Each structure stands twice: as structure tokens, then as C-alpha cells.
Amino acid sequence: MSKIGNLGARLHRGEVGYDFVGNRKIWYGLSILITITAIVGLAVRGLNMGIEFQGGAVFTTPKTSVSVSQAQEYAEEASGHDAIVQKLGDGKLRIQVAGIETKEADRVSAELAKDLKVDENDVTGELVGPSWGEQIANKAWQGLGIFLVLVVIYLAIAFEWRMALAAFVALIHDITITVGIYALVGFEVTPGTVIGLLTILGYSLYDTVVVFDSLKEQTKDITKQTRWTYSDVANRSINSTLVRSINTTVVALLPVAGLLFIGGGFLGAGMLNDISLSLFVGLAAGAYSSIFIATPLVADLKEREPQMKALRKRVLAKRAQAAAKGEPLDAGHVEEPLDDEPDDAAPAVVGPRNQPASRSRGRGRPSGKRR
Amino acid sequence: MAAPKKGRSASAQSRPGRSLALILIAIVALTGGMFLSGHTTPRLGIDLAGGTSITLRAEAEPGQESAINKTNMDTAVEIMERRVNGLGVSEAEVQTQGDKNIIVNIPKGTNSKEARDQVGTTAKLYFRPVIATEVTGAAATTSPSPSPSGSATDKATDKATSSSSPSATGTPSATSTTQGRAAADALKADPTPSTSASSSASPSASASPSGSADTSKLEAQYAALDCTDKTARAKAGDGSKPSESTIACGQNAQGQWQKYILGPAEVDGTDVDEAEAVFDTQTAAGWTVTMKFTGEGRKKFADITGQLAQNQSPQNQFAIVLDNDVVSDPYVSQALTGGNAEISGNFDQESAQSLANMLSYGALPLTFSEDSVTTVTAALGGEQLKAGLIAGAIGLALVVIYLVVYYRGLSLIAVASLLVSAALTYVIMSLLGPAIGFALNLPAVCGAIVAIGITADSFIVYFERVRDEIREGRTLRPAVERAWPRARRTILVSDFVSFLAAAVLFVVTVGKVQGFAFTLGLTTVLDVVVVFLFTKPLLTILARRKFFASGHAWSGLDPKRLGAKPPLRRTRRPAGPVDPKEA
Numbered sequence: 002m003s004k005i006g007n008l009g010a011r012l013h014r015g016e017v018g019y020d021f022v023g024n025r026k027i028w029y030g031l032s033i034l035i036t037i038t039a040i041v042g043l044a045v046r047g048l049n050m051g052i053e054f055q056g057g058a059v060f061t062t063p064k065t066s067v068s069v070s071q072a073q074e075y076a077e078e079a080s081g082h083d084a085i086v087q088k089l090g091d092g093k094l095r096i097q098v099a100g101i102e103t104k105e106a107d108r109v110s111a112e113l114a115k116d117l118k119v120d121e122n123d124v125t126g127e128l129v130g131p132s133w134g135e136q137i138a139n140k141a142w143q144g145l146g147i148f149l150v151l152v153v154i155y156l157a158i159a160f161e162w163r164m165a166l167a168a169f170v171a172l173i174h175d176i177t178i179t180v181g182i183y184a185l186v187g188f189e190v191t192p193g194t195v196i197g198l199l200t201i202l203g204y205s206l207y208d209t210v211v212v213f214d215s216l217k218e219q220t221k222d223i224t225k226q227t228r229w230t231y232s233d234v235a236n237r238s239i240n241s242t243l244v245r246s247i248n249t250t251v252v253a254l255l256p257v258a259g260l261l262f263i264g265g266g267f268l269g270a271g272m273l274n275d276i277s278l279s280l281f282v283g284l285a286a287g288a289y290s291s292i293f294i295a296t297p298l299v300a301d302l303k304e305r306e307p308q309m310k311a312l313r314k315r316v317l318a319k320r321a322q323a324a325a326k327g328e329p330l331d332a333g334h335v336e337e338p339l340d341d342e343p344d345d346a347a348p349a350v351v352g353p354r355n356q357p358a359s360r361s362r363g364r365g366r367p368s369g370k371r372r
Numbered sequence: 373m374a375a376p377k378k379g380r381s382a383s384a385q386s387r388p389g390r391s392l393a394l395i396l397i398a399i400v401a402l403t404g405g406m407f408l409s410g411h412t413t414p415r416l417g418i419d420l421a422g423g424t425s426i427t428l429r430a431e432a433e434p435g436q437e438s439a440i441n442k443t444n445m446d447t448a449v450e451i452m453e454r455r456v457n458g459l460g461v462s463e464a465e466v467q468t469q470g471d472k473n474i475i476v477n478i479p480k481g482t483n484s485k486e487a488r489d490q491v492g493t494t495a496k497l498y499f500r501p502v503i504a505t506e507v508t509g510a511a512a513t514t515s516p517s518p519s520p521s522g523s524a525t526d527k528a529t530d531k532a533t534s535s536s537s538p539s540a541t542g543t544p545s546a547t548s549t550t551q552g553r554a555a556a557d558a559l560k561a562d563p564t565p566s567t568s569a570s571s572s573a574s575p576s577a578s579a580s581p582s583g584s585a586d587t588s589k590l591e592a593q594y595a596a597l598d599c600t601d602k603t604a605r606a607k608a609g610d611g612s613k614p615s616e617s618t619i620a621c622g623q624n625a626q627g628q629w630q631k632y633i634l635g636p637a638e639v640d641g642t643d644v645d646e647a648e649a650v651f652d653t654q655t656a657a658g659w660t661v662t663m664k665f666t667g668e669g670r671k672k673f674a675d676i677t678g679q680l681a682q683n684q685s686p687q688n689q690f691a692i693v694l695d696n697d698v699v700s701d702p703y704v705s706q707a708l709t710g711g712n713a714e715i716s717g718n719f720d721q722e723s724a725q726s727l728a729n730m731l732s733y734g735a736l737p738l739t740f741s742e743d744s745v746t747t748v749t750a751a752l753g754g755e756q757l758k759a760g761l762i763a764g765a766i767g768l769a770l771v772v773i774y775l776v777v778y779y780r781g782l783s784l785i786a787v788a789s790l791l792v793s794a795a796l797t798y799v800i801m802s803l804l805g806p807a808i809g810f811a812l813n814l815p816a817v818c819g820a821i822v823a824i825g826i827t828a829d830s831f832i833v834y835f836e837r838v839r840d841e842i843r844e845g846r847t848l849r850p851a852v853e854r855a856w857p858r859a860r861r862t863i864l865v866s867d868f869v870s871f872l873a874a875a876v877l878f879v880v881t882v883g884k885v886q887g888f889a890f891t892l893g894l895t896t897v898l899d900v901v902v903v904f905l906f907t908k909p910l911l912t913i914l915a916r917r918k919f920f921a922s923g924h925a926w927s928g929l930d931p932k933r934l935g936a937k938p939p940l941r942r943t944r945r946p947a948g949p950v951d952p953k954e955a
Contacts (some may be wrong), residue, residue: 061468071750087422090747095425129475130468136450137883144880144889159865196815200822203892207826209864211833218858238429245829245836248778251831252771253453253825260821261766263469263762276818283821294722 017259018240020076021231025297032294038179046184051083051191052099053133058106060113064092067116072096075116078108083189098181099189103128127288141195145202152206159215166246168209169297171290175205179283186278193276201283204253208246209291214298215242220303232314233301250288257281382443388909395905399792402799414526414798415479415805417463417813421478422749426488428740430472440472444737449474451489452735454885455726466491471830473743479811494695494739495730499713500634501680502689502701507624508599508631523783568946590633594619599629602833608696614640620691622698623718634699638676642670647731649724652716652773659724661717663731670711678707694727755838766820779835781920786831789907793827796898816882818890823895826870829901834859835928838911843934848923852915856908863903870896875943 011017021028060076069086076084076096085097093346094117101109105128114121149169156165179201183190216238223234259279303309406412415421430440430448445468456476464487465477478487520824581751584663599621612618614637624630653661665673680688681704689703692715700715719727777785797820804810808842837859841851874893878886923930 054401077486087425088749089425093746095748127470127473129470130446130449132465132467132477137453137881137885140881140883141877141885144885147880148876151872151876152869155869172935190882191817193818196819196884198876199873199885199888200892201868204822204826206869206873207829207866210869211829211862214862214865244838245832248832248836249829251774252828253822254826255770255774256764256767256819256821257687259763259765259770260818264763276815280818280822284825297761301632305379344826352872362588 012019012240012243019243020236021239022236022297025301028293028297032290036177036181038173039178042181042185046187048180048184049187049189050099051194052085052097052129052131053187053192053369054131054138055100056131057082057097057099057127058076058101058109059108059128059129060094060096060098060106060124060126061089062094062096062117065094065117065119065120066093066200067118072117075113075325076109079112079116080105097129100306107112112118112279113338133220145199156210160213163299163302164198164295167302168206169293170298171209171287171295172202172205174290174294175201175283178286179279182282183279188278190274191275194279197279197283200280201287204284205287205290208249208287209295211249212239212242212246212291212296212313213299216299222307227312227315227319230316231303231309232300233316235296239296243292246288246292250284253284253288254281258283323344340360378573380679385785388912391905391909392913393900399795399799402796402803406799406802409803411802411806413428414812417478417811417816418479418748419464419813420750420751420817422747423477423481424487424745425748426478426491426745427469427743428474428476428492429743430474430738431875439738441953445471445474448736448738448740451733451736452476455490456487456598457886463813463884467610474740479750486701486726488742488745490726490729492740493730493736495641495727495735497644497735498637498693499639499676500618500637500691500693501676502686502691503617503633503635504594505630505632505686505689505701507628508621509777511803512928515872549729557653582666590617590619594631597621597631599631603888605629605697612696618696620693620696620698620700624701627718630698630701630703632691634693634698637693638690639665639669639672640729640733642666643672644731645669647728649719649721649728650714658716659719659721660714661724661731662714665711670709673711673713674707674709677704680704683707699727704848706711763764767821768824771828775828778928780926781924782835782928785907785910785914786828786835788910789902790824790827791832792906793902794897796902797823797895800894800898809811810890811887812891813884813887814886819888820895823892823899826867826895827899827902830863830867830899831857831907833862834907834911835902838935839929842923842929845931848915848921848929852911860904860908863900867896867900875885 016340065072069088070095073084073096076086077097080098080101082099082101087095087097089095096113100107106128110124110126111121114124117124117309149166149172153165153169156168176198179198183194188194216235219238219241220231223229223231229237257277257280261274261281264277304313400879430445432440449466449468452474453464454480454557456464456466463479465475467475469475474491475764476487476491578684597608597619599608606622608621608631617633617635619827620632620634622630636876643665645664647663650660650662652658676679676690680690682688685703689701691698692713715727772783772787775786779786799814803808836853838848838851842848844851845908846854871893872891874896877889878893881889918924920927922928923932
């Protein structure tokens, strides 16, 4: 703990830090690569829709001694698709298999009869329609659309449009990656998957908003100083929330990882795989994109603003000047009113640090009120 | 660091003890309520607990076999889905099977009889003018002598006169209640001598439907109709078209069966915009269903009531016919232009609500009969579920270990907060099972697991703020207070996004997505509640304890470990205002 604790302290003081914004091109590249892989996977393999979406066949067998899980194995073997097996009140089995047509249904039915050791004529097969009909799907899309519009508006008001845009990009990024991995792994898409995706959507935005909240706080009075560019401050903001981001991600991922690796891997709880995989990938992507994609993207967009361009010019000029003089920046006139409330920023006004700022730009944090 | 060990006196800015007491009382009350109600576990969805499976078969009406097609079946599925999933959280599944069947799966613990009524009822609603009516089968009712029939009629007449007054005095645009009440209650039995005295006499009103080609045939059917006979009742008016006159049965307020000749439908169910079950306290009519018409329906309704009002009884009555049964036969004394109508009958709360539900979501395009009803087991094996739960528990244990290692003493607060949050979620979900039919399915369980992350994040955001303050050289108590406003803002801003998602999805979507939105909204609200009423006050109180305030190595708030700035730095601080601004 002490190491991590120290790391927290050093991150807090800006002694250590990773240049997220500076190295953004690498991460953009990585994300684009993963996203392209995901899209290609999606295009090539497509999504394997479950019976709830595309319908399939339902077989009703006579009373049998075969257990539900065994019957499920048989059915999956016979059809090559995921099967849902339920025991009916009178001991009969209802076996639902996705994505098979009438012709195939006869074959599967025969095979099932053989496996279950019952008369083939007693196994009835019928096609079933989707329980997650078009109407439900359409409503879900509609809801999603309305939500996204509202959230972009909300973020644009609570923060600014650049952050709203960046959060949106991060969101699309997370969803694409998750869906792509789904296509690549070939798990069947169930309503559970969709719910998982919606959960991720919520989490991704949540995480991004937490990071942006810190960014907004730290960049509030950025134009009143000339020591740091927007990118510098954005970078510092990420670093100062890094401990929180890591902790939250660990706490959110551990239970899901438990479901995925222990439950699915060792204990054989196969049905949890699809949901926990989408959650695991999505949560990881959500945490990653808030830091590596969303914030640098905001910095990129911000740096295009004339004000920020001017600031950058001033900052660079100042740095060049300081470098030329070979003396540390005197902090006497450098104010760091980067915190948002004046009362809290008050200590920061005192600002002078005895370390030369040129040594490390993340250094010399004003006051502690940041995250 | 001279923190008072027992600073119990509530400070001006925060009363931690009060919040803690509040949330603890809430937990105790809710838990008590849970045990009192006897629903100590959340109702599980069909994937986790199994349930009942109903197979419905579409019945072709003679000459309309082509009506059973994919479009109509899909529409029927949609309507059934909405009816049975009214609030969207009960996790029922509806799907077609084969060409003619629809399977409805409802989770264990649902009132399956009610659900069967809801999905299977066609709910074709018509407003038809009454041409003739009489009480039938008086002999078949409890008392065979004619005198009870006569007395019942008297009663009905009294009732009719007494309740007719509000309608007579009311203005045409009076509220729906007044209109509907008067209309609906009036003339449950026909007071005209011809029908009241004898049970089988030919209706005196027979002259009126003249002009129609089928009149005599209809009259013959009418004369033969005995509504006390169940099969006769079921057959009455079968296959009649809305545009033709028909015969039908209905039960009056005295529980007697009455038969009717009804004119062509003037207004039908599609003219109803929305319907609602209302408990009428004013006239003690009990549960009624009020309907609001669409613009067109309102006009039609005003027209027909205007015409009827000029007729003599019983032809000033109209019948509200639901699936060929007369549910109510109010009379009209004037045109009703308010755009509202009310059905009163022998409703209890459930039947009124399910009728309102059916009217709101529309009639099924087809008639269905119940093919089979059977129980089904959970789609997910019990062993798998157990394995999943064990895995989840291991994951949670890892979370606790991580928190203890990282936050040490603070993890106590985090874990306690998570426990409070978990307890509240569990209790509320248990209570919502019987209250609104909430059923927990596997995706919801997974959603709740992710919610652990979001809930824990709120503590982490706050703890990190506090530690930052300590790193600045503050002592614990001011650090706790100063860190709060900013942590609070972050928590509110980010939880608002989650809540927005939940609210929009809940309002717009149907079915499982709506169920998910509900879970998300619930956990988000609970997160805020727990952080505000539990985590923060608890930290405030614990900050007064020596263990934390002195920065014990295991408190997780040891300034040295946190790398706090030496106190020297504080001497350079200006004496600025220190009160944390409320964000």
C-alpha cells in the first residue's frame, strides 16, 4: 500500500505523472486500431443473435429422465446453437434453439429424440417468433437516441460542447469495442447482452463525467495565468484523478472479473459468460477511454480555440524567455487561480514554489483542492 | 490535532448524527416492512426462478380464417406484452409459436389467473344503442317465485330515479364523473311494465328495430336467449359484426342477467384514448373505469348520446359491450360532449385496473383461447446460478480486500456504506416485488454488481478529496468538511447522467429494457442517498475519533504516509476564508 500511497502523494504533488495528452497520438492510434478490428470483426463475423431476437424453434419432448443441463448439451450439439431448456410442469422438456429453419428443425428433432431416447414422433418441433420483438427493439433504440441527445445537451450546458463531443466519442468507442469483441468471440446476443451494453453506456458516461468534472475545475481560470497551456492542465488533471480512476476501475471490475473468470472459467457457470464478458470489456474500455481518449480529445479541441492558442503562445514565449535567461520562473507574478472557488484558490495565490517550473511542468501544484 | 474525542454536539454546518439516525431508521423501517409483508426475497425473473407458461391459440372466426396472419399475430404479441408488462418490470415474455399460437411466460409469484385474464381477453369494446332489454331467466335465479323479480325491479327503478337527478341537472359538459355516474347507474333494470312483470314476454320494444331486414331473426334469437345459461351466454352475439344489430347478455347491479337487443356500434375501443381505474368515493360506486375519448371518439360519442337522449326508455340507453358482454348500460338524458365516459359495473380494484389496462392498450386483433397452462423451470440451471453467485461473492471479497489494503481504516466506512447500500437495494427490491410486480432477472443482478462500482466510486471520490486535503497539511476534521462540497458536486453531476439514462429509458422503452432502467435508477438514487446520509456523516463522526484524527498508521489517513506537506507550508497560507463553498 505504501508504494501506491506514495504514488498517490507524488501524483498529487505532480512529482510523477504520465503525459497522457502529449502521448495522445499513440493512444488514439491504439484505439483506432482496436476499433477497426472490432468493426472488421463485426462486419466479417456479424453478431450471433439469440432466439429472443430472431426466433427459432421450440421442441417439446415427452417426459424424460434426462436432466436439464444434459438436454441442453444434446440440443446444442444437435443444432450448433445455444439452447434454452426448461422443464415443464408435467416432466416434459421445452427446448428452444435459436436460428434454425423448418428443414433443419426436423433433423434436430430427430437427433434430439435419439439422444433423449424417446420416440421421434413424440418430439414436436415448432417455429417460435422472437420474444424481443421489433417493437421492443425500436423502443429501445428510440430511448437510446433520446437519451444521447439529452446527455449531449446536458454535458454541453454543465460543461461545454467540446466535452460533450469528447464524451460522446468515448462512448461510441466503448460500445464499438464491446460489440466488436462480442462478434469476434461469437457469443450469442441475448437481452442480457443488450442490458449489459446499456450498463456500459451508463458507466462510460459516468466515468467520463467524473474525469471531466476535475478537468473543468482545474481549467476554470486558465487564461489568467501564463505558466501552463490547456494541455498541460488537462494532463495534470488526469494525473490527479488517476488514483481515483484506478481504484474505481478495480472496484468495478473485480466482481465482474470474478463472474467471468472464476464463475465462467472454473465453476462452469457458462450462462454468465455473455453478460460478464460484455461488462468486463465495456467497463475496462470505459475507464480507459475517459483518460486516454476523452480528455486528450477535449485538450485537442480546446487548443484550437483562439484564446487557448494565444495562451499557448504566451506560455511558450515565457518558457523560452525563462530558458534564455537560464533562471527559474519567478513565481512572484505567476498566479495559479486554477481552482474554481476563489476562497479555495486563495492559498494558491501565494504560489511561489522554490523549484524551477521548467524542470517539470506538472510540478508546483497550487493547492490541494483538485481532483 | 486536538480533536475532541466525543464531539457529539452537532455543529452548525452538519448534523451527522441526525442523518445517520435517519438512514438507520429508514433501513429498520423498510426491513420491518419487508418482514411484515412476508416478502423477504426479491421476486425472481423467469430466467432465475421459472414460472408459468400459457399457450394461447388464435381462434379463427367463421369466414375470416385469413385474419390469422403474421401481422395480426405480431400485433397481438405487442398488445399482450404491454398488458402483462404494464409497468415494464415484471419480466414476462410473450412470443409467437408456430402460426397460430402465442406463448406467454410469467415469472413465479405473479398472480397467474389475473395474467391469464389479461392476455387472453380480446377487449373489443363497443358502445351500442339499446333497442330492447329485459331481465331473463328469473326462474333460474335464486328465488323461483316471480315476486322477487318484481321487487328487484322496483328497487332498480328507485335507484334509477334517485341517481338520474344529477344527470338531469348537470350541464352537458359536466365532469366525467357526474355524467358517467348518473348514466351508468341508471336503469340497471328496465322499469317498463312489459319487461319487468314477465320473464319471457315478447319485448314491448319490438316495434322499434323495424326496418332492418334481420329484425325478425334477431327478435327470435332474442326471445330464445336465456342469459342465465352459460353456454347460451357465451354464444350470444357470436360472429356479429359491429355494423349490425346484435343480441347480448349482461348482469345488472342486482346480479340478475339481462338480455339485450343492441343496435350497430356507434363508438368503439379505438376511439378510447386512455382509460383509468378510479375509486369513486363520492357516490360509493366503488371501482369504476373512466375513459377519455380521442377527438373523433368524442364527437361520435356526443352525437350518439344526443340522439339517444331524445328516445323513450329503454331506447335512451346505450350499452358498453366488451367482448360481447354488456358491462354497463347507462341511460342518457342529454348529449354528453365532455369527451369522457365511465364504466361502472361490479368491479373490484383488480378487475377495474385490468379493464383500464386493456382499454388503454387496445383490443387484440384476434380472439384467443387458452390452449395449455403449465409450469416451467428456470432457464438457467440452479447449479450454474450457484456458481455465479459464488463467483460474485469471491469478486466482492476481493473488492473488500483491495479496499482494506488501500484505504485501511477508511475501508471500514467504505465497506459499511456498501453494506448499507446493499441492504437498502435488497429490501426495496423485495418490497417492490408485490408492490409493482418487480422481478429480478439475471441482467438486473449483473447490473446491481456493476452498481457496486458506481457506489464505491462515490466513496473513492470523496476519500481521495479528503486525502488531498490532508496532503495539503490540513488536519482531518477541516479536511473532511472542505473535501465534501467538491466531492458532492462530482457525485451529483455524474449520478445525474446515470439517472437521466434511467429516466429516459424507463419512460420510452418497454419490456426488459424498462426493467433495467428501473434497476439503474434505483441504484443511482440509493447511491446518492447512502453517500449523503451515511458515508459523509459517518466520516464526520469518525474524524473526531482519535484513531482517525491522529492519523494512526492504520487509519488510512496518516499524513506521513499520504506524503502531506510539512506544516511549514501552512505558515505561508494567507488567512483567507476557509469555509468551503457549497458547490
